[in-house]
Amino acid sequence: MSRFELMEGSKAIAEAVALCRPHVISAYPITPQTHIVEYLAKKVADGETQADFSTVESEMAAASYVLGASAAGARTYTASSSQGILLMSEVLYNLAGMRLPAVITCANRAVSAPLNIWNDHQDSMAVRDAGLIQLYARDAQEAADLHIQAFRISEDSRVELPVMVCVDGYLITHAFEPVELPEQAEVDAFLPPRQTDRKLDPRHPLTFGAFADQAYYMETRFQLHQAVLRSRSVIEEVGADFTKAFGREYGKHVEAYRADDAAALFVGMGSMMGTVEDAVDELRAQGKKVGSLRLRTYRPFPADQICALIKENQKVGVLDKSISMGAGGILASEVRSALHAGSMRTPVTGFIVGLGGRDVTAETISRLLQRLEGPPADAVFVDLKPDLLGDLAETWKSTWETVATTQRS
Amino acid sequence: MKIPTGAVVDPATSLENETGTWRAQVPVYLHEKCTGCRLCEWYCPDNCVVGEGKHFEPDLRYCKGCGICAQVCPVKDIIMQAEAR
Amino acid sequence: MAETLLTPGHTACQGCGEILAARMAIQAAGPNVIVVQATGCLEITTSKYPQSAWRVPWIHSLFENTASVASGIQAALRMMGTADGAKVIAQGGDGAFADIGFGALSGTWERGDNVLSICYDNEAYMNTGIQRSGLTPTLAYTSTTPTGSKQLGNLRPKKDLISIALAHGVPYVASATPAYPRDIERKVKRAMSIDGPSYIHLHSPCPLGWGFDGAKTIEVAKLAVQTGLFPVVEFVDGELVSWTRVVRPDPAEHYLQAQRRFRHILEPRNEEAIAQIQAVADANIRRYHLTESPPK
Numbered sequence: 001m002s003r004f005e006l007m008e009g010s011k012a013i014a015e016a017v018a019l020c021r022p023h024v025i026s027a028y029p030i031t032p033q034t035h036i037v038e039y040l041a042k043k044v045a046d047g048e049t050q051a052d053f054s055t056v057e058s059e060m061a062a063a064s065y066v067l068g069a070s071a072a073g074a075r076t077y078t079a080s081s082s083q084g085i086l087l088m089s090e091v092l093y094n095l096a097g098m099r100l101p102a103v104i105t106c107a108n109r110a111v112s113a114p115l116n117i118w119n120d121h122q123d124s125m126a127v128r129d130a131g132l133i134q135l136y137a138r139d140a141q142e143a144a145d146l147h148i149q150a151f152r153i154s155e156d157s158r159v160e161l162p163v164m165v166c167v168d169g170y171l172i173t174h175a176f177e178p179v180e181l182p183e184q185a186e187v188d189a190f191l192p193p194r195q196t197d198r199k200l201d202p203r204h205p206l207t208f209g210a211f212a213d214q215a216y217y218m219e220t221r222f223q224l225h226q227a228v229l230r231s232r233s234v235i236e237e238v239g240a241d242f243t244k245a246f247g248r249e250y251g252k253h254v255e256a257y258r259a260d261d262a263a264a265l266f267v268g269m270g271s272m273m274g275t276v277e278d279a280v281d282e283l284r285a286q287g288k289k290v291g292s293l294r295l296r297t298y299r300p301f302p303a304d305q306i307c308a309l310i311k312e313n314q315k316v317g318v319l320d321k322s323i324s325m326g327a328g329g330i331l332a333s334e335v336r337s338a339l340h341a342g343s344m345r346t347p348v349t350g351f352i353v354g355l356g357g358r359d360v361t362a363e364t365i366s367r368l369l370q371r372l373e374g375p376p377a378d379a380v381f382v383d384l385k386p387d388l389l390g391d392l393a394e395t396w397k398s399t400w401e402t403v404a405t406t407q408r409s
Numbered sequence: 410m411k412i413p414t415g416a417v418v419d420p421a422t423s424l425e426n427e428t429g430t431w432r433a434q435v436p437v438y439l440h441e442k443c444t445g446c447r448l449c450e451w452y453c454p455d456n457c458v459v460g461e462g463k464h465f466e467p468d469l470r471y472c473k474g475c476g477i478c479a480q481v482c483p484v485k486d487i488i489m490q491a492e493a494r
Numbered sequence: 495m496a497e498t499l500l501t502p503g504h505t506a507c508q509g510c511g512e513i514l515a516a517r518m519a520i521q522a523a524g525p526n527v528i529v530v531q532a533t534g535c536l537e538i539t540t541s542k543y544p545q546s547a548w549r550v551p552w553i554h555s556l557f558e559n560t561a562s563v564a565s566g567i568q569a570a571l572r573m574m575g576t577a578d579g580a581k582v583i584a585q586g587g588d589g590a591f592a593d594i595g596f597g598a599l600s601g602t603w604e605r606g607d608n609v610l611s612i613c614y615d616n617e618a619y620m621n622t623g624i625q626r627s628g629l630t631p632t633l634a635y636t637s638t639t640p641t642g643s644k645q646l647g648n649l650r651p652k653k654d655l656i657s658i659a660l661a662h663g664v665p666y667v668a669s670a671t672p673a674y675p676r677d678i679e680r681k682v683k684r685a686m687s688i689d690g691p692s693y694i695h696l697h698s699p700c701p702l703g704w705g706f707d708g709a710k711t712i713e714v715a716k717l718a719v720q721t722g723l724f725p726v727v728e729f730v731d732g733e734l735v736s737w738t739r740v741v742r743p744d745p746a747e748h749y750l751q752a753q754r755r756f757r758h759i760l761e762p763r764n765e766e767a768i769a770q771i772q773a774v775a776d777a778n779i780r781r782y783h784l785t786e787s788p789p790k
Binding site: 024052060068069093201208210 | 542551555556580598601735
């Protein structure tokens with residue numbers, strides 16, 4: 001009988017990770033990841049979880065500890081946010097390049113400067129190119145479920161890549177939701193112990209991390225790119241198996257909500273898409289044909305699934321909780337790119353929302369819907385306070401031009 | 410040959426790399442005064458002095474001709490000679 | 495080359511003191527080890543894809559995380575129950591342990607992780623072209639502390655990693671040099687037997703970086719010891735238990751004369767600079783009682 005109780009998102013994640021029986025857990029505290037590792041520390045201290053729980057001196061150390069343990073053949077886990085993800089970024093590239101499995105929770109948080117501890121996706125976006133798999137959770141239940149799937153995906157012999165499970169800081173980590181956790185025996189049946197011959201073992205010595213010069217390096221990068229692309233089918237397979245074992249639906253990279261006959265579609269990731277779905281329902285009740293697409297899998301990028309779910313006559317608004325400074329919305333640019341590759345001329349407007357924990361509400365969405373009536377644009381920052389912008393207030397207001405808007409104060 | 414997953418490498422494969430081609434001078438072991446102290450073997454950075462008792466030779470496939478063995482031999486039973494190729 | 499754990503065919507320079515020391519260390523350690531290697535000369539010369547000179551399991555990750563990776567490996571072996579007595583050895587040079595990887599080393603020591611760390615001290619960042627490190631000795635030339643009308647080379651003393659290790663409570667701390675192979679062997683074996691952190695600081699004379707003929711590596715290594723500029727010491731649980739005795743220390747100048755990296759204070763002769771280096775040697779001799787007999 002699985003447990004179904006109200007719990008903090010961090011606890012749901014910690015319980016899910018503990019159920020996966022990691023050998024080695026190493027993490028450095030950073031808000032808002034802290035509760036996850038504290039719950040795990042307590043489980044180890046109480047003897048409920050048999051893992052080496054190491055309080056290391058930095059995120060670079062935590063990720064490196066995990067890398068070493070993974071290379072030795074163990075099941076490993078770490079968690080971080082924001083500055084910590086940036087500090088460990090070298091190791092994330094290293095894990096991917098050496099094809100070492102590991103599960104990393106990114107409790108999504110804004111990056112400095114200025115310092116800000118609240119949610120956005122700038123941290124996980126900064127490492128999107130590293131060769132890891134990135135999954136984005138919608139809520140605490142999905143956060144727990146994705147971690148269990150993540151270990152299996154990561155260690156699959158067709159994959160052998162680090163998997164980053166992105167969960168919105170505070171919005172998931174610190175919010176209390178009803179979560180159903182499986183039993184240990186059920187997880188054991190779903191997730192067998194890690195098996196690999198490619199490991200550090202005095203009985204069968206191997207050299208890991210040789211340097212590859214011009215004659216070899218490029219092929220290894222092709223191999224890595226293909227490995228990430230190939231993981232798509234494993235993510236689907238593991239998701240389908242999870243559905244069979246636990247009843248909750250997984251396996252699709254993109255979840256469509258009332259998208260089929262929509263005139264306007266919002267595309268985004270993470271917990272705000274729950275709010276978007278609520279807004280869609282409200283707007284539909286007013287007769288507006290709106291829908292949404294939520295990417296659960298961001299890397300590998302599900303370009304073809306996105307194209308299949310979008311129609312040329314729809315207006316698409318992409319919600320980026322991040323930005324490539326000097327360029328524009330990252331998800332927006334990838335969606336546009338996918339549509340272009342599919343010879344589709346769907347207009348896409350890129351919205352920058354929710355940076356540094358600025359709230360994304362249903363009301364925001366209805367204003368975005370109005371903006372979609374106007375010409376497509378990119379990097380339209382949403383819900384800024386013009387009094388704080390001085391001269392730039394005009395620049396910002398012009399991104400909303402052609403549409404009469406009511407500004408939030 | 411296909412690059413294996415993670416570009417792992419098998420042990421001791423450097424033996425395929427015969428660094429003897431680096432030499433400009435070659436050690437000549439005279440075998441006249443050797444006392445069997447093995448300092449030549451101990452101090453070779455390329456670990457390519459082979460032998461036992463009082464008879465040692467450089468493995469010329471790898472010997473880089475650094476000259477340490479000749480320098481450390483306490484009885485000067487090793488001399489370095491310019492190598493003709 | 496029957497079963498040497500570090501094979502020939504590596505691409506280290508002729509007469510390289512570091513690879514010599516590394517071979518002595520790994521032979522003493524034996525095959526039941528897992529080696530974590532930092533980016534640097536020892537890594538580059540022994541692991542160019544698709545070749546490896548290592549006969550033991552070996553991993554190179556990054557420059558600054560060697561100690562952390564090693565800590566993770568020993569934790570994994572313990573948790574999987576597959577250790578079978580295997581020892582994890584972290585190896586690296588100046589950068590890996592004194593500078594960019596200093597924090598990681600401190601963390602591994604502070605946690606008391608069961609890792610033997612070996613620092614190959616060639617006194618600069620040699621692999622990238624002889625740049626100054628925290629272990630570069632006073633007044634040495636390096637490419638980032640060159641000599642010029644305004645500067646006489648590196649103006650700072652060597653970072654004292656022995657004392658730093660002792661401050662962390664590392665139970666076994668020793669320095670050694672390839673000049674004395676049996677001493678390396680004894681110290682590595684002793685460190686291997688420690689269940690906890692241990693640290694060996696291995697002097698690694700570099701013909702290219704220091705400016706001497708590769709044939710003279712052992713001579714230069716011995717001069718470093720004989721002048722007192724590289725004290726060979728051994729600490730067990732914080733107590734100085736042995737050192738390599740130097741009955742009549744050579745003047746520091748003899749060591750300086752053997753290397754081009756100090757030429758700028760010999761030609762033209764700079765008495766003050768030479769005296770500064772002699773003072774370093776004298777301080778070592780005093781501090782570690784190098785002229786006296788070590789306890790039995």
